[in-house]
Amino acid sequence: MKKIDPKTLKENFFSLLDDRWALLTAADGAGCNPMTVSWGGTGILWNRPVATVYVRPQRYTKGLLDREKYFSLSFFSEDQREALRLCGAKSGRDMDKVKACGLTVVEDLSAPYFAQAELVLVCRKLYEQDFDPACFVDQSLDEKNYPGKDYHRMYIGEIEAVLQK
Numbered sequence: 001m002k003k004i005d006p007k008t009l010k011e012n013f014f015s016l017l018d019d020r021w022a023l024l025t026a027a028d029g030a031g032c033n034p035m036t037v038s039w040g041g042t043g044i045l046w047n048r049p050v051a052t053v054y055v056r057p058q059r060y061t062k063g064l065l066d067r068e069k070y071f072s073l074s075f076f077s078e079d080q081r082e083a084l085r086l087c088g089a090k091s092g093r094d095m096d097k098v099k100a101c102g103l104t105v106v107e108d109l110s111a112p113y114f115a116q117a118e119l120v121l122v123c124r125k126l127y128e129q130d131f132d133p134a135c136f137v138d139q140s141l142d143e144k145n146y147p148g149k150d151y152h153r154m155y156i157g158e159i160e161a162v163l164q165k
């Protein structure tokens with residue numbers, strides 16, 4: 001994979017996230033635990049290129065993200081769809097998802113990512129905060145998405161590396 005300047009990216013993150021999904025990872029001891037995400041975004045904040053992800057409290061990944069300083073987002077071609085389905089349905093608490101999916105972990109940067117990925121963002125956490133029910137301007141979103149009051153935690157990371165095949 002080649003390291004590139006985020007400003008040269010031609011990808012559309014609306015369709016990448018919503019249609020193709022991504023694997024979110026943070027280090028997990030010696031290995032890593034991929035979790036499928038489709039909510040998130042990229043942009044500029046505090047004059048830096050950033051990526052944002054949203055993680056519910058019941059995810060095993062949340063404990064890892066809270067503990068680690070870095071996370072990665074790996075985007076794949078369609079041939080990894082089954083792996084992304086599995087990583088979005090099973091928990092790292094119960095199984096080794098990397099092994100089950102036949103993914104190859106690469107650990108040459110600050111967060112683990114996957115050799116099979118087409119595009120990878122490596123991010124350093126800058127800010128994290130749980131959604132506050134009092135802050136919903138459109139209260140219907142709270143009712144619809146959080147009947148169990150399991151509010152996502154938002155993690156904003158500075159994109160330190162963009163790798164592309």
Ligand SMILES: Cc1cc2nc3c(=O)[nH]c(=O)nc-3n(C[C@H](O)[C@H](O)[C@H](O)COP(=O)(O)O)c2cc1C
Pocket residue numbers: 021033034035036037038039040054055056058059060061062084085087088089090091092093
């Ligand atoms: C397409 C798709 C997108 C998902 N997006 C998110 C997301 O953005 N945030 C989240 O907390 N969970 C999301 N999930 C659910 C987690 O991926 C799922 O609960 C996973 O099993 C958690 O794994 P873990 O317990 O190993 O962290 C998504 C699932 C799928 C199938």
